[in-house]
C-alpha cells in the first residue's frame with residue numbers, strides 16, 4: 001500500500017519553487033503566459049541551467065504548437081504582452097529615494113519617496129517602518145504634492161534592507177540613498 | 186452585478202460557486218480583515234486537519250504555526266481567505282471546504298491527490314476553464330489515484346513538474362474514465378488568476 005511519496009510521520013520540508021521574475025509563474029509555465037520573450041530574457045540571466053532545460057528542447061514544440069493558433073490569438077497575446085511590458089517598463093524605471101535629512105545637528109529624519117510606483121500601500125509601509133524601528137513614521141505630502149513617508153531618526157540603511165526584503169519587486173538598483181546635509185555645517 | 190463578470194469569463198467557465206477569481210482584486214474585493222480569536226483559529230485548524238488528514242498532519246505546525254496570528258480576510262461573493270505571515274494559505278466559500286492556495290501546494294505537493302491533464306488543456310485551465318473529462322483521460326493525462334466525487338484535488342499537467350490548478354471533482358475518477366464527457370473537475374484556483382497574483386500586505 002505504501003507508495004514512495006506517501007506522507008510519512010517524518011518531518012516534511014517545504015519545497016522551494018522558483019518563480020519567474022517577470023511574470024511570477026513557475027518558469028515552465030511562462031510559455032502559456034503573454035510575456036514569453038521577456039520571461040526567457042529574465043531566465044537566461046537568472047537561471048542558466050533551468051533556461052537550458054526548458055528552452056533548448058522546447059522551442060521545437062512551440063513552433064509546432066503555434067501552427068495551431070489562430071492569428072486572433074496571436075494578436076490578443078501581443079496586445080496583452082505590450083500592455084504588461086509597458087507597465088513593467090514604467091515600474092523598472094521608477095526610482096525609490098531614501099533621503100537622510102538633517103533637522104538639527106544631532107537630529108535627523110529619513111524620507112522615503114517613490115514606493116507607490118511599485119504598488120506599495122504607503123500607509124501600511126509607514127506602519128511597518130514604525131513597528132520595525134519603534135519610532136514615529138507617517139505619510140505626508142511633500143512640496144511637489146507627492147506622498148512620501150517620513151520616519152523619525154536615521155534609519156536609511158535599515159529601510160534599504162527592509163524594502164528589499166519586504167517588496168522584492170523593487171529592484172536594488174532602483175533604490176537611491178541620498179543625504180541632505182544642512183548647508184554650511 | 187453578476188452579468189458584469191460572467192460576460193468577461195471564457196465560455197467554458199461555468200464555475201460560479203467559488204466566485205470570479207478572474208476579476209478578483211485584493212484592493213477592491215476584500216471587504217475586511219480581522220485577526221481571529223484563538224478559539225476560532227483552533228476551530229479552523231481542526232477543520233483543515235479533519236479535511237486533509239494524512240495529507241497535512243505532518244506539516245500542519247509548519248503551515249499554520251500555533252503561535253502565529255491568523256488573519257481572516259472576507260471578500261465579495263462570500264469567499265474567505267486564511268492568511269498567516271502575509272501569505273494566503275487557504276480559501277473557502279461560505280463555510281465550505283478549505284482549498285489550499287497554489288503557492289502552499291507548490292511547497293507541499295503531497296497535501297492533495299493529484300490528477301494530470303494533457304498539455305492541450307493547460308491554456309484553457311489558465312484561462313479559468315473547468316476541466317472536461319477528456320482532458321483527464323487522453324494520452325498525455327494521468328489519473329493514478331482513485332478519488333470520489335466532491336473531493337478537493339490538485340491538477341498537474343503533462344510535461345510539467347508544478348501544480349497548475351486546484352479544484353473539486355464533479356464525479357469520481359472511475360466515472361471520469363467511464364463517462365468521459367462533461368466537467369470532471371471544477372476549477373477553483375489556477376496559475377495566473379487574481380488570487381495567484383494577489384500580494385497580501387497587512
Ligand SMILES: [Zn+2]
Nearest residue numbers: 020023030039
Ligand atoms: Zn515568466
